[in-house]
Amino acid sequence: MRPAQRFIFLSIFIFVAWYLFLRSPAAKVAIPVEPRDDLPPTVAKFVKKKLNKARPITFTIADEFSLDNLHNIREKLLPWGRASNYVVLCLDEPCMKMNAGGIKRIDVSMVRGGRGTVLILFALYLIENNYSFLHVDSDICITGTHDIFSRTLKQIDDSWDVQFMEENDKLDPGFWMSRPSAGTLAYLRATEALLKDPKNKGVSATYLLREGIRGLSLRYHLLDAKDFKSWADYQAWESQNFATEPQIDVLIQGTTAIHFTCIDKSIRPYFGKLFGGWSDYNGYYSNIRGRYLMVSGISGDKDQVINFIALAIQLAIDSGRILILPYHVEIIQRQMKKVGPDTIPEYKRIPTFPFYRVVDILSLNGVVDYVEASFALNREKFTGNEVSLDTLVLDEGMLELEKGAGYPKLVTRVRQQSGAAALSIEFQGFDVRNAAGFERGVKDYVKTIREKLRICRNIDEKETACEKRCT
Incomplete structure (x- = not known):
């Protein structure tokens, strides 16, 4: 081989080696996701493939500010065999990328309207496809003293369509259970119509779900406020109720779930721990540091x-x-x-x-x-x-x-x-x-x-x- 040929061959070899093994990988360019007014097709595919239709689906809608509590919700469902049908609908990238083995997640960040819109649309999708469900808000803490389903009307009980926890004598969709029925379907379609009405732009999902009942013969049941507490009901000087260890102990033992509505986002994780809603995830309680x-x-x-x-x-x-x-x-x-x-x-x-x-x-x-x-x-x-x-x-x-x-x-x-x-x-x-x-x-x-x-x-x-x- 002549020197010139040898030089060309060597140059080609070095270039191929550099291209295949030594060069820095090209930065991946994020493909922008188009905003949409409905649920993406991936939702239906995920539900059909990953969740068990024979049991109620428990779901939470979450963003980067509520990641800690997702571990706790799942850990509190585990002892009762409820965790395998638990799914989180993620509103942002940190939720999808969080280190949370065992927590199923669906990306809904592209849905316009955020949490409230996703809640109504996903609930409607489940009922239209004959799934029963339980929605647990991301600021709800489950005490774990007993199975949350044991404090609700049973799935086989045909006397109800929906069950809500109560807040100030009104329904609170933070803890909301539904079963597929003609009444539930009519209710959610009416609520969806309110959601799409331009006059209701910016109105909360809670308001729409309360208004959607009007004029319908919906069989709804409000859960016992002693079992399912909404913190909005304790605005009036909570130190008289839950400021000492004996008071908190009684609260934990006698409560199924607490909705920390009206609590500043910055201290919700601390409230979850203080009032028994935290779990032993990563040995928080069992590993003495x-x-x-x-x-x-x-x-x-x-x-x-x-x-x-x-x-x-x-x-x-x-x-x-x-x-x-x-x-x-x-x-x-x-x-x-x-x-x-x-x-x-x-x-x-x-x-x-x-x-x-x-x-x-x-x-x-x-x-x-x-x-x-x-x-x-x-x-x-x-x-x-x-x-x-x-x-x-x-x-x-x-x-x-x-x-x-x-x-x-x-x-x-x-x-x-x-x-x-x-x-x-x-x-x-x-x-x-x-x-x-x-x-x-x-x-x-x-x-x-x-x-x-x-x-x-x-x-x-x-x-x-x-x-x-x-x-």
């Missing part, structure tokens, strides 16, 4: 309460413990009262003010490793094992700084504690008024944490409006 720190008896005005919360957080960090958040604090609120033409301050003591109304839970992320106030209760429920507990009663001497150190003696005491899985520091009996701002050294010790906490602006308000737990 370390030792825990609890605090109780936090009391005082706003400034005093925040100081002690910051102390608890800094203490957990410096002792290498996981903080179990308190259920509540006792707070002295400064409320404004109208007296004749004047507005004057009025001070009221609230003995069980929920912790999530003091500090924005999200502001703790990345600051301290923490779990919900009911963690020990939930762990016992899932594993049968209690969290062993030691108690340390705080006195003023423990807030004195260690010689030559920038932290109080309390830190040393906590570090020295061993044995029990959790240490509870009790502030009961401690004169918080004498330590409103702490001594300067302790005040400096908690300063950085205080600056990182986002304090709820409505901390001095007795009641709270919908989706304004912490503003």
